[in-house]
Structures are given as C-alpha cells and as structure tokens.
Amino acid sequence: MSDHNYTPKSKFGKWFNDRLPLLSLASHLTDYPTPKNLNYWWTFGGILTFCLITQIVTGLTLAMHYIAHADMAFESVEHIMRDVNYGWLIRYIHANGASMFFLAVYIHIFRSLFYGSYKSPREIIWIIGIIIYLLMMAAAFMGYVLPWGQMSFWGATVITNLFSAIPLVGEGIVNWLWGGYSVDNPTLTRFFTLHYLIPFLILGLVVLHIWALHVPGNNNPVGIDIKKPSKDTVPFHPYIVIKDGFALLMFMIVFAFFVFYSPNILGHADNYIEANPMVTPAHIVPEWYLLPFYAILRSVPDKLLGVVAMLSAILILAALPWLDTSKIRSAVFRPLYKQFYWILVADVLILGYVGAMPAEGLYLLIARVATAYYFLHFLVVLPVLGFKEKTLPVPLSITEPILGGSANMVSAKSKESLKK
Amino acid sequence: MTDKKPKRREFLFTATYAIGAVGAGAVVWPLIDQMNPDASVKALASTEVDVSSVTPGKTITVLWRGKPVFIRRRTQDEIAEARSVKMEDLKHPEKDEDRARDPEWLVMLGVCTHLGCVPLNDKGDYDGWFCPCHGSHYDTSGRIRKGPAPLNMEVPKYEFVNANIIKIG
Numbered sequence: 101m102s103d104h105n106y107t108p109k110s111k112f113g114k115w116f117n118d119r120l121p122l123l124s125l126a127s128h129l130t131d132y133p134t135p136k137n138l139n140y141w142w143t144f145g146g147i148l149t150f151c152l153i154t155q156i157v158t159g160l161t162l163a164m165h166y167i168a169h170a171d172m173a174f175e176s177v178e179h180i181m182r183d184v185n186y187g188w189l190i191r192y193i194h195a196n197g198a199s200m201f202f203l204a205v206y207i208h209i210f211r212s213l214f215y216g217s218y219k220s221p222r223e224i225i226w227i228i229g230i231i232i233y234l235l236m237m238a239a240a241f242m243g244y245v246l247p248w249g250q251m252s253f254w255g256a257t258v259i260t261n262l263f264s265a266i267p268l269v270g271e272g273i274v275n276w277l278w279g280g281y282s283v284d285n286p287t288l289t290r291f292f293t294l295h296y297l298i299p300f301l302i303l304g305l306v307v308l309h310i311w312a313l314h315v316p317g318n319n320n321p322v323g324i325d326i327k328k329p330s331k332d333t334v335p336f337h338p339y340i341v342i343k344d345g346f347a348l349l350m351f352m353i354v355f356a357f358f359v360f361y362s363p364n365i366l367g368h369a370d371n372y373i374e375a376n377p378m379v380t381p382a383h384i385v386p387e388w389y390l391l392p393f394y395a396i397l398r399s400v401p402d403k404l405l406g407v408v409a410m411l412s413a414i415l416i417l418a419a420l421p422w423l424d425t426s427k428i429r430s431a432v433f434r435p436l437y438k439q440f441y442w443i444l445v446a447d448v449l450i451l452g453y454v455g456a457m458p459a460e461g462l463y464l465l466i467a468r469v470a471t472a473y474y475f476l477h478f479l480v481v482l483p484v485l486g487f488k489e490k491t492l493p494v495p496l497s498i499t500e501p502i503l504g505g506s507a508n509m510v511s512a513k514s515k516e517s518l519k520k
Numbered sequence: 521m522t523d524k525k526p527k528r529r530e531f532l533f534t535a536t537y538a539i540g541a542v543g544a545g546a547v548v549w550p551l552i553d554q555m556n557p558d559a560s561v562k563a564l565a566s567t568e569v570d571v572s573s574v575t576p577g578k579t580i581t582v583l584w585r586g587k588p589v590f591i592r593r594r595t596q597d598e599i600a601e602a603r604s605v606k607m608e609d610l611k612h613p614e615k616d617e618d619r620a621r622d623p624e625w626l627v628m629l630g631v632c633t634h635l636g637c638v639p640l641n642d643k644g645d646y647d648g649w650f651c652p653c654h655g656s657h658y659d660t661s662g663r664i665r666k667g668p669a670p671l672n673m674e675v676p677k678y679e680f681v682n683a684n685i686i687k688i689g
Contacts, residue, residue: 254637254653257635257636257637258635258636258637258653259635260636261634261635261636262635264635264636275556275557276552276555276556277555278557279555279556279557279558279561280557280561280585280586281557281561281585281586281587282585282586282587283586284561284586286555286557286558286561290555377583377586377587377588377638378581378583378588378638379638380637380638380639380651380652380653381652382652383652384637384652384653398654398668400668401667401668402668402670403634403668403669403670404670406668458655459654459655460655
C-alpha cells in the first residue's frame with residue numbers, strides 16, 4: 101500500500117483506527133494516486149466490480165425461489181418467471197448479467213494486452229485476474245446448467261465429458277463429477293452448491309487483485325513508470341470515481357437494453373425445453389463468451405489433444421508476462437506489436453464466429469488456421485517481437501507529452517537507453 | 521549426546537508429519553468420495569426391455585443408468601455391410617461378430633464416445649449413426665468411422681432372458 105500517513109480528526113476515530121485501521125484503509129482508497137491520463141478503457145475494473153455485486157445480489161434472491169432438483173428445477177425457473185414478484189426482472193438481470201460480466205472482462209483483458217499491463221511489476225495482478233477469469237467460466241457454466249433445459253443438460257454432458265479424455269482415470273473422474281453414470285440429479289445439486297460458492301471466491305480474489313494493484317499502482321496508456329504522488333497523478337476520489345461512475349452509467353444503458361428489450365437474444369431457444377436425456381438438440385452451442393475456446397476444441401480432430409489445446413489456449417495467458425519479451429509496455433510505442441495485437445483481436449473474433457457454426461467444410465478449415473495463429477501469436481510472435489521490433493521513443497513522464505504537444509518531441513528515453 | 525538430540529527431534533517431527541498426513545487423508549477422503557455414484561444410483565444397475573414389437577430396420581431407445589441404449593433390429597443389408605468392413609479401415613478395430621452376437625440385434629449405449637451426445641439414427645456417411653454435436657459418423661455396427669470420437673459406441677453387458685426380453689446390465 102502507499103506510504104502516506106493518516107490520522108483521523110475525531111477522538112473516537114483515532115481510538116477506533118488505532119485498534120482497527122479501517123479509516124486508514126478508506127483514506128488510502130480515496131487518496132490513492134492514479135495516473136492522470138487513464139482513458140475509458142481503464143473504467144472496466146469498476147464496471148466488473150459492479151457486475152460481480154449484481155450477480156451476487158440477483159443470485160441470492162433467485163436462490164430463495166429456485167429448487168435444485170432434476171424434477172423441479174425447470175418448473176421452479178418458470179415459476180420465478182411467471183409467479184414470483186419481479187422474478188422475471190431478477191432472472192433476466194442475472195442471465196444477461198453473466199454476458200455483461202464477460203463482455204466487460206474481455207474488454208478489461210484486451211486493454212491489458214494493448215497497454216502491456218501484465219508486464220513487470222504487475223504479473224501477480226495479471227495471474228490473479230486469469231484465475232478470476234477461470235472461476236468466472238466455471239460459475240457461468242454451472243449457472244447455465246441450473247434451469248435444467250435441453251442446453252443446460254447437454255452443455256453439462258459435453259463439458260463434463262471433456263474430462264473423459266484423460267487417459268486411464270478419465271471415466272472415473274467423470275462419474276465422480278456426475279455422482280452417477282450420466283448427468284442427473286446429483287450433478288445438479290452439486291453444481292448449484294458450487295455455483296453459489298464461486299462468486300464469493302471471486303470476491304476474495306478481487307480483493308487480492310486490487311491489493312496487488314495498489315502496490316505498484318495503475319499502469320497507464322503511455323505505459324511508463326511514474327512517481328506517486330506527483331504532477332502525473334490525481335487522487336482516486338473524486339477524479340476516477342466520477343469517471344468510473346460515468347462509464348458505469350453508459351455500461352448500464354447497454355445492460356438495460358438487453359434486459360428490457362431482448363432478454364433472450366444471447367440465450368438459446370432450446371433451453372426453454374426441459375432436459376431430456378434421450379434427445380440431443382441438433383446444434384449444441386455454448387454461450388457466446390466460450391465460443392472461441394469451443395472452436396479451438398473442435399478444430400483438433402483428436403479427443404485428448406482437442407481438450408489439451410482448449411485448456412492451453414486459456415492457460416497460456418498466465419505465462420504471458422514471460423512470453424512477451426519487450427521492455428516497452430504500451431502498444432502506443434510498439435508499431436509492430438500494435439498490428440499483431442489487432443490481428444489477434446480479429447483472430448479471436450473469427451474463432452468465436454466459427455465456434456457458433458457447424459464444424460465442417462470451410463468453417464473447420466478457418467477454425468484450424470485461426471487456432472494455429474492464436475498459438476503462434478503467443479509462442480512465436482510475442483517472444484520474437486521483443487528482440488526484433490524497433491520501438492518508438494517513450495516519454496519521460498505523462499505530463500511532458502501533453503505539455504510538449506507530442507510524444508516524439510520529448511524523446512529523452514530512447515529505445516537504446518532502455519535496453520542498456 | 522549433542523549429535524543424538526537433533527536426530528531424535530527429527531524423528532519426532534517426521535513421525536508427527538506422517539501421522540498428520542494420514543489423519544488429513546482420512547478426513548479428506550469421505551469428503552471426496554461422497555461425490556461418487558451413491559448406493560441408490562448403483563442399485564439401478566439393470567433393466568429389462570420387451571423387444572417383441574421391434575421390426576427389422578427399426579431402433580428403439582431405452583434409458584439405462586440415465587443413458588440411452590439403442591436396440592436396433594438390423595436388416596440383412598446392414599448386417600452384410602457391417603461384416604464386410606476391413607479391420608484396417610477402422611479407427612477402433614472390432615469385429616461386428618463380437619459386437620452383435622445375434623447378428624440381427626445390435627445393442628449399444630447411444631452415447632457418442634467423443635463428448636457424450638446422443639447420435640442420430642439412420643444418418644451419416646456410413647448408414648449408421650451421426651452425432652450432431654461435433655460430427656462423428658458411425659457405421660451399421662456402431663463403429664466410429666469418421667470424426668473426433670475415439671472409440672466405437674460401447675456395447676453394454678446384456679442377455680436375452682427369452683426370445684422377447686433383453687436384460688441390460
């Protein structure tokens with residue numbers, strides 16, 4: 101945490117703070133020096149906190165009406181939609197809230213990728229973030245199973261069967277996960293339990309994520325280390341609070357649009373049919389936020405290798421701080437990386453698109469090329485680029501490029517001096 | 521004396537850790553094992569099916585252990601097709617004779633060995649089954665011929681109780 105000293109003004113405040121320094125913490129959070137050039141891509145941390153709180157509050161209220169039993173789950177969800185006061189609203193917020201959560205987290209992750217926020221000294225923040233992302237996927241997947249519709253049931257069947265790819269112990273693990281020989285009531289009740297637990301694990305990790313962030317402080321669009329507090333920083337309150345608040349309002353408009361005008365557009369009609377273990381829907385498609393990884397899974401013709409490729413695609417992100425060898429953080433000063441960054445964005449979007457399409461013909465070919473490129477980006481492009489790329493001169497401070505008119509005019513810190 | 525004392529202490533530490541680990545394992549195991557299939561699930565291990573109404577070329581699907589089981593009465597063409605396949609063309613080589621003891625009856629789990637979807641009947645490039653999830657094709661013996669599934673559809677333990685009743689499990 102920052103090194104500033106704080107003494108409460110009131111006598112009681114001082115007495116309390118000496119015993120539990122909550123007021124010091126509050127003071128640290130309000131005064132926390134923040135780079136003054138943070139743009140709107142930096143507001144998604146706050147937006148994500150809002151998403152998490154929204155999911156927890158709506159989830160708690162839904163749990164008061166939901167029944168986790170294979171014979172009653174589907175009906176209890178319809179009961180929530182039709183009978184419970186404002187049940188439709190709470191459920192639509194919760195269901196679309198998951199999509200909004202992922203929308204925000206993808207923007208948050210790609211912001212880190214663009215501005216190099218994962219690089220030293222912020223590796224731990226990044227890795228905690230990846231763990232949060234994994235837990236989010238687990239929570240979203242298990243939550244999707246709870247309504248016990250056709251997509252719930254078959255989504256659960258397909259995803260749990262991924263573990264059967266493990267040699268020798270695979271089948272035992274799958275039966276253990278199911279609590280039986282197929283997805284059934286024991287599976288539903290344990291998924292409900294874990295779905296209830298994970299958000300609180302995420303909440304704990306968010307605290308660590310922010311704690312780890314407050315040690316080095318925020319990265320910024322220029323990507324340079326700054327002195328704190330200095331001319332380059334502003335206090336978190338009111339400056340960032342207002343900016344985050346404004347961005348949050350804009351985000352809530354998008355959120356509300358989905359909830360009130362097209363609450364089912366991100367879902368699948370098949371999930372309004374009750375689960376039937378005898379019939380698989382014609383098209384099993386995961387929720388949109390898992391599609392790129394689904395495309396990677398399907399692009400590999402071997403079962404075990406497909407699962408390995410899909411998991412590697414996620415876990416490779418954790419190694420990113422060491423795969424990216426460039427000393428320059430921000431893509432603003434990395435002309436080549438900037439181009440590869442946008443190719444990666446396009447690549448992931450293409451993977452998402454083909455993930456929703458049938459795995460055959462041209463779609464399969466595209467999925468394979470895009471999968472290969474995805475790994476190429478992290479395993480070849482990023483390590484090589486750090487050595488080969490001719491980066492642009494980096495300013496000495498945030499204030500200078502603003503006062504000097506352009507980043508190039510104050511090129512005191514050239515690439516050579518940075519690389520020793 | 522001085523070099524003996526730490527040795528005794530080391531022994532005590534090691535013994536404590538070992539007992540502690542056993543104790544921790546004894547506590548953790550029930551918490552893990554409670555998730556395994558329970559007695560009531562295991563009790564539903566077998567089911568009997570009346571197949572007297574199944575005509576050649578028809579498939580019925582019954583539920584066994586929460587999973588669909590296909591019971592197909594095959595036509596002579598299908599049997600001939602299944603038996604004429606060369607072993608080297610198969611991803612998971614199994615003779616049709618071993619999969620269907622009575623050639624007319626094919627009994628197997630209607631579960632795709634890729635990720636567990638239910639394949640569709642009379643579909644696919646090999647006149648057998650086709651899995652809509654990730655495009656696996658099975659032949660008239662339920663053997664994997666094309667697509668990501670690694671194995672043939674599983675033949676469960678079953679027997680004819682009499683001419684009309686099949687007992688699965």
